[in-house]
Amino acid sequence: MDLSAINPVLLIASLMVAATPLLLAAIGELVVEKAGVLNLGVEGMMIVGAIAGFATAVESGSPFFGFIAAAIAGAALSILFAILTQFAQANQVASGLSLTLFGLGLSALMGQSYVGIKPPQMGDIHIPVLSDLPVVGPILFGHDIILYFGIALTAAVWWMLKYSRLGLVLRAVGENHDAAHALGYKVLKIRLLAIMFGGACAGLGGAYISLIRVPQWTEGMTAGIGWIALALVVFASWKPWRALLGAYLFGGVTVVQLNLQAAGVAIPVEYLAMSPYLITIIVLVILSADKSSAPASLGRNFHASR
């Protein structure tokens, strides 16, 4: 065992990379849940985003187009969920599950001819002087653009929910859809938009895994990250900045266990690989005592009786 081989600067830099897919998916789902909708299909939308982004990037040679395609694919899949729950009034839990099962199959089908290919590289940004600083440079100024986009998105969502009119309407719909409807807000339209936003974010998160973090395509490669993102929203008490904190925490756990595996710690690899999931459970237990911040209409369908 050689722990000195672990470089703390690289550790933090790779922690941020590991956290970004989680953060993107969690921020999207946070907005969806703020609107009162529980979409359990995050895992399915992520994996479809992962392959759609990967395939588009490979075919077009541009990772940027890949990310756009991933967001579109995620949003398209989420529309299916919206049709089921908002129009057909189907149970949200069952619909979300079906989205995940369908997405896993669809991605496997789409990805058959892309196994073992290397995608085009998304370069890291390079700011003269700043990026070359020791320690601070690689951590703060040496990442790809999507990572910064994730942080900016967190800030934007925080601002939107807290200060904008749109955020207020969104929260009203999530807290009490009947009251929001009585005030003349289009509950279904707002929820549809929120669901599509969540789908696009999940798609981006998935593409981040297949294009930057791994970067490769393998079946089922999201390996539960979508579900951890769902747990993260609970962890964050539906607050964007806490989602960022949580994503970095989980990213940290993932990266540390991978580093420990590489360093050859005496703990068997399988037990290290379990750790992110076990820690998710423990965190859920600690935080589930307080449910006061959950949107009041979460998971309930809305049907205007007249």
Added chain:
Amino acid sequence: MIRLEKRPQPSRAWSMATPLVAVIATMIVGGLLFAALGKPPVEAIRTIFWEPLFGEFSFYYRPQLLVKGAPLVLIAIGLSLGFRAGIWNIGAEGQYIMGAIFGAGAGLAFYPSESFLIFPFMVLAGAFGGWIWAMIPAVLKTRFGTNEILVSLMLVYVAEQFLASVSLGLLKNPEGFGFPGSRNLQSWDAAHNAELIAGTGMHWGVVAALIAVIFAYVLLNRHMTGYHIRLTGEAPRAAKFAGVNPTRLVLFCLGTSGALAGLAGLFEVSGPSGQISIDFNVGYGFTAIIVAFLGRLHPVGILLAGGLMALTYIGGDIAQSNLQLPAAAIQVFQGMLLFFLLAFDLLTNFRIAIGKPEVA
């Protein structure tokens, strides 16, 4: 103007008809998908649904129907109890794995004894393995209010890692020339879940699945616990006033579904699959969710839905070898089925009305 009017009561007729409508819709859209993949659509659908039952080699495929259907029905029956009460165990895959590990481990501890007690002991251990794995989300939910959906699902990934660990370590075949995986239980008579009647596919898992169907039917229709389950699902507030104990209900529903999933795992590992290996699980725990919904959470419906889903597995395999239809296409097909079912359920709860609403 077309609008939706909520029915005073869900339509019984539509409730029975939607699974059929969903299957037909899936066949049509699935056919289009196969056509898009460059396969003859009608031929593909025929291969999946007709070939295993009445085709040239149906003598081989028909027994497979029982082999593949039994674990699906066994797991789905357990899940349906919880789903009816709004208790969502979606980690059956993990409970299935743990049942297999516990059951196989309990048996292998006595290798190479030929006692007739070994198989019954393995069955108990398998049920216990699934039960204990499901008790984790159950206890966390009742003690701390933790979301059982997320916990049970996280435990699937934990169970998969544990499976990898035991097939490389604890349960590895000492005479396996270093290959991962346990001893083959098929070649050890005392632990082999053999066919009860040769050539029929009928093994103890099929018997257990049929017993589970009857058990669930009696429970739901003739027993207080079953009544509480239905009451909690259909009218949670009324259930509260009627004095239903939610803690007991959660423990019962998750525990039963875990034990049944564990049994399914045990019967699979000691029979058709034969050994614990890294990729022992094939997703029955997730497909069973589709089976439970397709069967309308009703025991008899689940029996039929399990058969249908087993058919798509077997037909999918045939289509894979005959038409080079990718395996993932069948997965999409199964996912689509649940989509259409949920969508057409609209007609069970709502009536489509044309014209302006009457002014009350």
